[in-house]
Amino acid sequence: MTRYILKRILGMFIVIFLVLTIAFLIVRLAPGDPAALMLGPEATPEETAALRTELGLDRPIVVQYFTFVVNAAQGDLGTSLFFRQPVTQVLAARAEPTIFLALFSLVFALVIATPIGIYAAYRRGSFLDQSAISTAMLAASIPSFWTGLMFQRYLATDLGLFPASGYGGPDASFIERMGYLILPSIVLGIVNSALILRFTRASMLDILGEDYIRTARSKGMGEPRVVLRHALKNAAIPIITVIGLTFALLVSGAVVTERVFNIPGMGNLVVSAVLRRDYPVIQGALIVVASLYVLINLVTDLLYLTVDKRVRY
Incomplete structure (x- = not known):
């Protein structure tokens, strides 16, 4: 029974890891600049650049992915752009x-x-x-x-x-x-x-x-x-x-x-x-x-x- 439970728990973590990967790719694979899409067409280049820095989009993609997974594992899913809350x-x-x-x-x-x-x-x-x-x-x-x-x-x-x-x-x-x-x-x-x-x-x-x-x-x-x-x-x-x-x-x-x-x-x-x-x-x-x-x-x-x-x- 212990082996049965451990296998199911292992499968659960694998699925969650895949979901984290898909969630990370959703924004990065969106057409255009994700920061520009979030702010809308009226945003200035300075505002777009500031948001890219805030979201870490100016860093290498591997660093972004590793940071995203580590933060998510700790319960940090980022900050809402509209509510300005976690x-x-x-x-x-x-x-x-x-x-x-x-x-x-x-x-x-x-x-x-x-x-x-x-x-x-x-x-x-x-x-x-x-x-x-x-x-x-x-x-x-x-x-x-x-x-x-x-x-x-x-x-x-x-x-x-x-x-x-x-x-x-x-x-x-x-x-x-x-x-x-x-x-x-x-x-x-x-x-x-x-x-x-x-x-x-x-x-x-x-x-x-x-x-x-x-x-x-x-x-x-x-x-x-x-x-x-x-x-x-x-x-x-x-x-x-x-x-x-x-x-x-x-x-x-x-x-x-x-x-x-x-x-x-x-x-x-x-x-x-x-x-x-x-x-x-x-x-x-x-x-x-x-x-x-x-x-x-x-x-x-x-x-x-x-x-x-x-x-x-």
């Missing part, structure tokens, strides 16, 4: 709504998809099974921004059940801010529940046809115990995999929903950074999101050990 502080200030939005969306997706997927597999071919598959395909096909706008119009504006947009004022409490995330979490949960539902159903269908399931039934074991204890436990690895991937996608892909509901998260920050040509923020966000990806994959791999003991070998 990138880590800018990202940390925007991380809370994005992380909680992803968590709430994942919980909502699991509440919808897992029981329906299990029951659809158990009643294969039934009306409920066909309805669940059709609904999942429909949910996956509808753009999240359209769903968000419809929910915002009818549930928030017309019925007043949820806040329409925003993340609360500066003095808002934590509970109040979380209330602003309920409606966008429902939107993202519905969209992402389709993939979890289909994987849960497919995985359960494979297990329910196994010989040991028929043996358990022939011994008189109750159906809930057969389905939940024997079938679901052995079907858990593909389900855990898709849950981990879904959470990673929610963290990195909630840009549209954050824009629709005006949530000041990391997705909204990256879009604004692109428009402002704030390359240090873009680089930092790329590194942070990639690190979250590999960390979630590592946690998913470690969960395999607790679900299926055979993974140890």
